[in-house]
Amino acid sequence: MSTKRPPNAQEKATVDDVVILLRKRIQKGDFRKPDGSPDKLPAAQSLGAEYGLSRQSMVRVLEKLRAEGIVRTRKGSGAWVHDWKPLVFFPQSEFHEKAPNVDVYTSLLDAAHRKGDARMDEITREPAEELVRSRLCLRDGEFVAVRRRTNMVDGAAAHTDDSYVALRIVEGSDWMLEDNVDRGTNRVLAELGHEIVRSIDEIHPHTTTAGENVRLGLGEGNSVPAIKIVSTNYDADDMPVQVTLFTLPAHRNITVYERFRSTGRGGE
Structure with missing residues (x-):
């Protein structure tokens, strides 16, 4: 299954669709450096273009992932994979x-x-x-x-x-x-x-x-x-x-x- 579009390709991706898809990518090891350490995600505008969302909607996606503890964000430095240790x-x-x-x-x-x-x-x-x-x-x-x-x-x-x-x-x-x-x-x-x-x-x-x-x-x-x-x-x-x-x-x-x-x- 593609990780770049919602399950029904005829439908426009929603914020929640993209949260699910990005979560899966992060959990399987995407956005990491060659040594496996956490790396930076692409900019919100770039990710938005990839998934068919506006930059504003993509910021909401990243905020939801941040709330889950999956990514960390800092103003001016973008979003990074966050290895939260429960x-x-x-x-x-x-x-x-x-x-x-x-x-x-x-x-x-x-x-x-x-x-x-x-x-x-x-x-x-x-x-x-x-x-x-x-x-x-x-x-x-x-x-x-x-x-x-x-x-x-x-x-x-x-x-x-x-x-x-x-x-x-x-x-x-x-x-x-x-x-x-x-x-x-x-x-x-x-x-x-x-x-x-x-x-x-x-x-x-x-x-x-x-x-x-x-x-x-x-x-x-x-x-x-x-x-x-x-x-x-x-x-x-x-x-x-x-x-x-x-x-x-x-x-x-x-x-x-x-x-x-x-x-x-x-x-x-």
């Missing part, structure tokens, strides 16, 4: 041994030898939405404290990370600080008598929303396939204390769960 996300790392004053995300980055930080987007007090209210067993209209942050890896937004706790539990504590908490908010919950000892994770197919597109740097209208993890955290009294919602774009994250069985000498 972050391997281990939800179970929350319960692994780590330094007492290091949060979960920092530990994850350190283990992966990646550079990153957490950008704090918003800390609010608001009525609990139904998903959160039901997981935390809250009363109708009860308020939650919310920490919305976007986790950055190697200079790009990897995923959103939003935590919800009943406001009555954390009001006046460091959990509400208008900044990242160096020792981690889970440590703060433990200090408040609600150490998290168990989590139930639900994995849902998802397409990024308009708000998530902005936070993740995907651009307006550039929704991408993702997974949403709804993680409900329980303390030692089996009380649901915190709900964390992760949105992980599929092209920027690999989610890995570890399973194991007991190797004790007892019967199976």
Whole structure:
């Protein structure tokens, strides 16, 4: 199949057609130097002529590919193939041994030898939405404290990370600080008598929303396939204390769960 025209040659190529065709070319190794390293794509005007699109439409194509993490662009230097290395996300790392004053995300980055930080987007007090209210067993209209942050890896937004706790539990504590908490908010919950000892994770197919597109740097209208993890955290009294919602774009994250069985000498 040609990679220079849409499947039906009688139809004019659309922006989405060309996104698909260029994505395939990049994935099979086009636009690379002889040693395999990423190279520059032709100028938008040249690519537009190749695919039958205006320069303006071709710029939209490149913007969509940039939002997917497939190309990188810089004003004045054009578009280049981008070898994005997905972050391997281990939800179970929350319960692994780590330094007492290091949060979960920092530990994850350190283990992966990646550079990153957490950008704090918003800390609010608001009525609990139904998903959160039901997981935390809250009363109708009860308020939650919310920490919305976007986790950055190697200079790009990897995923959103939003935590919800009943406001009555954390009001006046460091959990509400208008900044990242160096020792981690889970440590703060433990200090408040609600150490998290168990989590139930639900994995849902998802397409990024308009708000998530902005936070993740995907651009307006550039929704991408993702997974949403709804993680409900329980303390030692089996009380649901915190709900964390992760949105992980599929092209920027690999989610890995570890399973194991007991190797004790007892019967199976």
